[in-house]
Amino acid sequence: MIITISDVTLGYGSPQIISFTKEFAECNQDDFTILQPAVPYRQIVTDHKFAEKIRTLPTREHPHSCLGRWQFFQQCKQFVQKYKPDTLIVSNYNLLPILELLEFTPPKIINLVLEDCEHLKKSFHSKVLFSRLQKLSKQIDYWIFPEQNRAINDAELFSIPYEKIFVLPNVYEAKSTFHPKPKIPKILYAGTLDLDSSVACHFTDPSVWKLPLDIYGDSQGTPKNQDKLTSALNQARCANMGLYWYGQVDAQTLDSLLSQYAFSLVFWLPKRFALLNAAPNKFFQALAYGVPVITAPHPQCKMYVERYNCGLVMKDWSKGELIRTVQLGIKLFGTSQYQDMVGGTKQAINQELNWKTQMKLLANKFRLKAHG
Structure with a gap:
């Protein structure tokens, strides 16, 4: 046993x-x-x-x-x-x-x-x-x-x-009960929402609210930071500019939604050794469902994207680079280059992951x- x-x-x-x-x-x-x-x-x-x-x-x-x-x-x-x-x-x-x-x-x-x-x-x-x-x-x-x-x-x-x-x-093993859905020109972010450690540090800026981002997760961190982030996400939701916060969902619900997205965003702030060298579940989950990733330049994520051409790698962790890469991803959506990235996710899963x-x-x- x-x-x-x-x-x-x-x-x-x-x-x-x-x-x-x-x-x-x-x-x-x-x-x-x-x-x-x-x-x-x-x-x-x-x-x-x-x-x-x-x-x-x-x-x-x-x-x-x-x-x-x-x-x-x-x-x-x-x-x-x-x-x-x-x-x-x-x-x-x-x-x-x-x-x-x-x-x-x-x-x-x-x-x-x-x-x-x-x-x-x-x-x-x-x-x-x-x-x-x-x-x-x-x-x-x-x-x-x-x-x-x-x-x-x-x-x-x-x-x-x-x-x-x-x-x-x-x-990550994709659930066979969830059939692929037609893709939409939106980016998924699902995971930790913490101003001190995650991409959420950029979500308080109205210039990011224009991005077609669907966000899943609950606000974390200090009470002050939670209040600040929750307020910003609620304002973004009310503004209806592109970014929309859905709150926390369980893993099965996320599995059922994932395949429809154009990209999945992976991003930790490299404030600690382990955050720089992150091995994010959401990276591998996205690939399992045929969803290319937009990732910050974490070494492991960068390695797999370059090895299998299964997404886009940001040059750094800045707000400007986040905006640039997301906009590039949306521009590529539906093109042959994008389809090659979808094919790269399948190659990564079939050959190694x-x-x-x-x-x-x-x-x-x-x-x-x-x-x-």
């Missing part, structure tokens, strides 16, 4: 937690269960294919608080002790301390490193915490990173041997059973 521990409520983001667990289970001809916390204001998603494989463990306090996390760990410990899995998968550095609680040590432990550890350096007890994580990291058999530069950085930080590392892009190909590479690297 395989048990995966998630630190987020599934169905809104981090789709690779379910996908990787499923694929790894198939690779090893094993069954799996995923443990997730009950995060306030996140409704438990029950209408997806693997809902019966997910166990929700509620806590009295918020599961991301110190006390709530400890309560979540205790319940995970009981589940692991009861079922004694062959493989334990953890999906965040914050979850590694659960290994200290286990009386039973699974034969294989995998760290699916979806989030970076950079924010942990800002912790009040950062030296103690890193020392603790370095000790716990010795128990990890396989390290799965979504991006090469992040793998190199963390390998040096935690002295991880190369033979334990595999770089697995955040590949799919689970079958990636799991074969992983199985070869770690000498696991062959993946069908």
Whole structure:
């Protein structure tokens, strides 16, 4: 049996937690269960294919608080002790301390490193915490990173041997139940809306409101920034100039809408190492649905766009460059050059960015059973 521990409520983001667990289970001809916390204001998603494989463990306090996390760990410990899995998968550095609680040590432990550890350096007890994580990291058999530069950085930080590392892009499996829709000359942005870390920093400027952008997501960040951004997005919506904010939608709704858009916008502000070297789910999700991307020059995104001609890469992160590239994308929409980019998305998915190909590479690297 395989048990995966998630630190987020599934169905809104981090789709690779379910996908990787499923694929790894198939690779090893094993069954799996995923443990997730009950995060306030996140409704438990029950209408997806693997809902019966997910166990929700509620806590009295918020599961991301110190006390709530400890309560979540205790319940995970009981589940692991009861079922004694062959493989334990953890999906965040914050979850590694659960290994200290286990009386039973699974034969294989995998760290699916979806989030970076950079924010942990800002912790009040950062030296103690890193020392603790370095000790716990010795128990990890396989390290799965979504991006090469992040793998190199963390390998040096935690002295991880190369033979334990595999770089697995955040590949996305399109839902076969959603049929492609006729494309419209609009750009989709779906994801984090934070003035300090995302493209939302440009959405407060009326010159950007003229762009044909449909925005999905909820305002995040400090209360002051949330209020500022929410006010600007509501003003843009009322102005009806082009940019329109739809608010938060779940992953399945986004899947059903995505294929109709001309492009999908991918953009994090490079304020931290991990944001510069982002491996955005929305990038791979767009390609899976045949939607070219407009991306800021994040190394991994830039590499795939140049390799497969599946979108446009901005020269920098400025507002002017955002406007220029979006306008270029709309100008190209419907041309043979645009159709070539749509073809590039399919080539990327068929040749490299799919689970079958990636799991074969992983199985070869770690000498696991062959993946069908």
